[in-house]
Amino acid sequence: MVGQRWGTGMMTTDKYGHWDITLFGEFDPDEFFGFIYEIEELATGRCYIGKKFFRHKRKKTKADKSKFKESDWKEYTSSCEPLKESIEQQGKDNFTFRILSLCAGRSQLTYEECQYQYTRDVLRTKLPNGERKYFNKTIGHLLFAGVEKQSDEAKAKMSAYAKNRTTEHKEKIYSQLRGREFTPEHKAKLTEALLNRPEPHHTGQCREKISETLMGHVVTEETKAKMSAHIKTPEHRRKMALAKLGKPRHFTPEHRAKIAATKLLNKQKKLSGIPT
Secondary structure: OEEOOOOOOEEHHHHHOOOOOOOOOOOOOOOOOOOEEEEOOOOOOOOEEEEEEEEEEEOOOOOOOOOEEEEOOHHHHHHHHHHHHHHHHHHHEEEEEEEEEEEEOOHHHHHHHHHHHHHHHHOEOOOOOOOEOOOOEEOOOOEEEOHHHHHHHHHHHHHHHHHOOHHHHHHHHHHHOOOOOOOOHHHHHHHHHHHHOOOOOOOOOHHHHHHHHOOOOOOOOHHHHHHOOOOOOOHHHHHHHHOOOOOOOOOOHHHHHHHHHHHHHHHHHHHHOOOO
């Protein structure tokens, strides 16, 4: 029996326990070795990514000579103790249990678990309130103790190093990057990364601070000259236009709303005789 649970619109059946199978529809667990899952705490947005076997080996008995036995995957709530405690306290109705990937063997299962955990940066990604987004403390059972602190320290050191670069050093870096050619495979990866990039890093409060800092900022003649030197030539503009030809433009709903509002304002100004 297929049904909707917990008011989330997710697809579940009794055959799959509490797991959301929306990404795949119905499937036969006997055809797969295991799966990658994500559990999300609805109240906070905190998540956990892990793996689970559909079955495991067992010793044959006279009564049952089958080589494998089904695991407890239908009721499984992860191996993360803090998460399991939260589920026991709040109840399953306050969590979503999603299957992200189905795997045919042990090697694929282990690899994809690590891939998901690295891709989503489970050890460092934070929620807007500054709290860690993921319950995970390891990746593939490897403990990266201190990675968050060390990452922040490294960023601060690299930032200070970049600020102290000489003009000669900067020119060397730019000269190495100019004329650099990318393979089609590299270009495809860059395009995919840009299309799937997360929301802008700056919060509304951060943007306000940047705006206040720049307010009244006077651009020197030297800076203007540098900016003019980087103005694209007609040939460069033509190449960019050809590169973008036929490619869909990806705007967020917020961006589209701003464009629509600007067009409407310009139209009203035009009707009123006000120059745009």
